[in-house]
Amino acid sequence: MKKTTLTSPGKSYLYLPECVLILILLTLKSFFFNQYIKLGDFAPVMTAATAAIFTLIFLLKKLISKKSPANLLFPLYIIASLFMMIDRMYFAYFNKLPGILALQMVEYLGAVSSSVIDIFNLGHAMYIIDLPILALYMLFWRKKAAFALRTTKFRNTKRNPAKFSLGAASGLLAGCLLFIGCHALNENFHFSYLKNELFTYHITDVITVISKQMAQNNLDPADYIQVIAPTDTEGEESAPKDPLNGIAQGMNLVNIQVEAMQAFVLNRTYNGQEITPFLNSLLASDTIFFDNYYYQIGGGNTSDAEFAVNNSLFTPESEAAYVKYTTNDYYGLPFILKDNGYSGAYAFHGYNGDFWNRKEAYVYQGFDYYYAKEDLAQEDILGLGISDKSFFTQALNIMETYEEPFYTFMVTLSSHHPYDLPESLWQLELEPVHQNTLYGDYLQTMRYVDEALRLFFDGLKEKGLYDNTAVTIYGDHFGLPNYDWYSKYYMTEWIGHEYYEADMYNVPLIVHIPGLGEAKTISTTGGHIDYLPTILYLFGYENTKGVMFGQNLITATSGITYEQTHMARGSFISDDVIFVYPQNGIMVNAVAYDKKTGEIIPATGYEEISAAAIKAYEDCNALLEKNAVVLIKFTKIDGTRRDFISSSGVEFCEKI
Ligand code: GP9
Numbered sequence: 001m002k003k004t005t006l007t008s009p010g011k012s013y014l015y016l017p018e019c020v021l022i023l024i025l026l027t028l029k030s031f032f033f034n035q036y037i038k039l040g041d042f043a044p045v046m047t048a049a050t051a052a053i054f055t056l057i058f059l060l061k062k063l064i065s066k067k068s069p070a071n072l073l074f075p076l077y078i079i080a081s082l083f084m085m086i087d088r089m090y091f092a093y094f095n096k097l098p099g100i101l102a103l104q105m106v107e108y109l110g111a112v113s114s115s116v117i118d119i120f121n122l123g124h125a126m127y128i129i130d131l132p133i134l135a136l137y138m139l140f141w142r143k144k145a146a147f148a149l150r151t152t153k154f155r156n157t158k159r160n161p162a163k164f165s166l167g168a169a170s171g172l173l174a175g176c177l178l179f180i181g182c183h184a185l186n187e188n189f190h191f192s193y194l195k196n197e198l199f200t201y202h203i204t205d206v207i208t209v210i211s212k213q214m215a216q217n218n219l220d221p222a223d224y225i226q227v228i229a230p231t232d233t234e235g236e237e238s239a240p241k242d243p244l245n246g247i248a249q250g251m252n253l254v255n256i257q258v259e260a261m262q263a264f265v266l267n268r269t270y271n272g273q274e275i276t277p278f279l280n281s282l283l284a285s286d287t288i289f290f291d292n293y294y295y296q297i298g299g300g301n302t303s304d305a306e307f308a309v310n311n312s313l314f315t316p317e318s319e320a321a322y323v324k325y326t327t328n329d330y331y332g333l334p335f336i337l338k339d340n341g342y343s344g345a346y347a348f349h350g351y352n353g354d355f356w357n358r359k360e361a362y363v364y365q366g367f368d369y370y371y372a373k374e375d376l377a378q379e380d381i382l383g384l385g386i387s388d389k390s391f392f393t394q395a396l397n398i399m400e401t402y403e404e405p406f407y408t409f410m411v412t413l414s415s416h417h418p419y420d421l422p423e424s425l426w427q428l429e430l431e432p433v434h435q436n437t438l439y440g441d442y443l444q445t446m447r448y449v450d451e452a453l454r455l456f457f458d459g460l461k462e463k464g465l466y467d468n469t470a471v472t473i474y475g476d477h478f479g480l481p482n483y484d485w486y487s488k489y490y491m492t493e494w495i496g497h498e499y500y501e502a503d504m505y506n507v508p509l510i511v512h513i514p515g516l517g518e519a520k521t522i523s524t525t526g527g528h529i530d531y532l533p534t535i536l537y538l539f540g541y542e543n544t545k546g547v548m549f550g551q552n553l554i555t556a557t558s559g560i561t562y563e564q565t566h567m568a569r570g571s572f573i574s575d576d577v578i579f580v581y582p583q584n585g586i587m588v589n590a591v592a593y594d595k596k597t598g599e600i601i602p603a604t605g606y607e608e609i610s611a612a613a614i615k616a617y618e619d620c621n622a623l624l625e626k627n628a629v630v631l632i633k634f635t636k637i638d639g640t641r642r643d644f645i646s647s648s649g650v651e652f653c654e655k656i
Pocket residue numbers: 112300301302303351352355356384416
């Protein structure tokens with residue numbers, strides 16, 4: 001019989017205290033992790049599943065190779081710890097676990113590092129806090145500890161260490177399986193819960209992505225074409241023309257996407273102070289306010305809101321449309337307006353031009369020029385980039401040189417998470433308890449944005465542009481997540497009802513048309529993808545070339561928005577109901593709310609709508625995948641300049 005040497009601990013021996021310690025740490029971390037990702041009562045069983053998989057890998061290694069699996073145990077634990085920390089951080093912001101596709105968006109996280117740092121807290125640190133000590137132990141101290149360990153009674157048996165660890169691991173595996181089995185008897189437990197276990201989740205995610213990419217689709221884009229028909233058809237008897245149809249025809253369009261602006265800030269006071277006094281005054285005249293409007297984004301956050309709004313298309317779930325489908329053919333608002341005689345489409349944003357791949361993507365979106373941070377004077381920097389006040393002032397100076405009518409698309413920045421507005425700019429008097437909280441900082445920032453917008457409108461008037469310019473203002477996504485405990489608490493206290501999904505997803509859409517002559521509120525449910533058909537109706541232009549997934553909210557008698565990202569795909573918001581499809585995919589965890597009362601109602605009977613919601617996203621993404629959202633083909637006239645000519649012969653993008 002081969003004599004075992006006791007000199008090298010890593011190779012021949014796996015010491016019992018080491019195994020026990022690793023397992024205890026893994027179990028603890030896994031339990032807290034499962035609690036955090038809202039597995040609730042099933043956190044212990046999911047923890048047992050993680051321990052079972054961990055042990056199984058250990059056993060398989062032991063069976064395959066004669067070497068001790070101790071070498072595998074430590075790295076596996078380190079990997080599991082890192083995964084738990086990253087997953088938890090992602091969950092804190094997106095309310096779901098990250099998929100492999102989200103990895104492609106990692107480069108955009110660095111740029112918003114203040115947000116990442118702000119999210120990082122002790123809860124996340126606990127997953128990695130022991131790793132440096134463990135690494136030191138592995139590299140330097142294990143050899144020394146070996147002597148002590150092998151002389152204690154904790155050392156696995158001297159005679160046959162292989163058998164000992166095999167037996168211990170098998171016993172543990174059996175125990176875990178028994179525990180899972182006992183839970184299976186619980187009528188609320190379903191085996192598909194196990195899909196949310198750490199290892200299983202990431203492995204099935206990779207398999208799903210690969211299989212989806214391999215799947216073929218046979219969609220015909222023509223099935224999705226929606227034409228906003230002109231109402232004054234010649235020679236036909238028709239209903240009297242709706243005065244709103246074409247009311248803004250020939251006017252300039254300034255479309256302002258406001259970072260993280262939610263609807264609750266409008267027409268609301270904090271201790272008697274208005275958060276958005278200017279916007280509130282705007283709502284009072286010449287304005288259509290869509291108060292049931294909801295964001296629809298994917299892995300591209302801000303940039304996806306832009307994409308959905310300008311194109312009336314759904315974005316991918318985990319990647320940014322501007323990154324994944326950069327060079328596709330599009331026929332969104334910039335193209336349509338230019339086909340209707342607009343002199344150009346111009347985009348403005350106060351952050352680095354290539355962030356979210358905008359610099360490249362905007363060309364294909366139909367913008368003739370993009371003014372990014374590097375193209376503007378950087379004299380007033382706030383947070384990530386140029387302050388909204390400086391941004392608006394500079395944009396106005398450029399805008400006044402354009403031949404009218406023009407389309408200007410502006411993406412603001414100062415209200416980016418974590419809302420670190422310098423104290424000198426605070427205008428609200430906050431109660432001490434709200435100071436330096438995400439909630440308080442958000443309100444201060446929104447107050448600043450409102451002031452910047454006032455400045456912009458003053459500028460439009462000064463430059464003589466106001467009367468001939470329709471201005472639309474909307475929010476790109478939430479500012480305060482309802483899954484952040486403090487934000488939820490303060491918001492609930494402030495708005496007087498539980499701060500829930502309907503509040504969090506609700507962003508305003510304000511359409512200000514000088515000369516409109518009325519202040520109107522439209523409460524039909526809509527979302528980002530409904531912007532384009534609605535605007536085309538107000539401007540009286542048609543889109544006969546591009547697929548649109550949204551609807552015109554002015555004439556629609558009912559509305560619905562399909563959601564993804566912070567609520568899982570399959571969720572929707574209708575005029576009456578909010579249906580939250582569970583992020584963990586277990587239908588019994590679905591929640592439905594009565595939209596009028598905010599009360600929870602039975603989440604049954606919505607399967608069909610929920611399936612339609614998933615299908616709409618999948619159909620749109622499949623069309624994008626096939627580069628088939630446009631029914632005409634653009635012709636490249638110069639590959640290097642990436643210019644296009646439309647079917648009508650109008651040259652686009654010559655300035656880029
Ligand atoms: C920067 C800004 C990022 O360009 O658009 O916003 P985010 O997507 O992080 O909300």
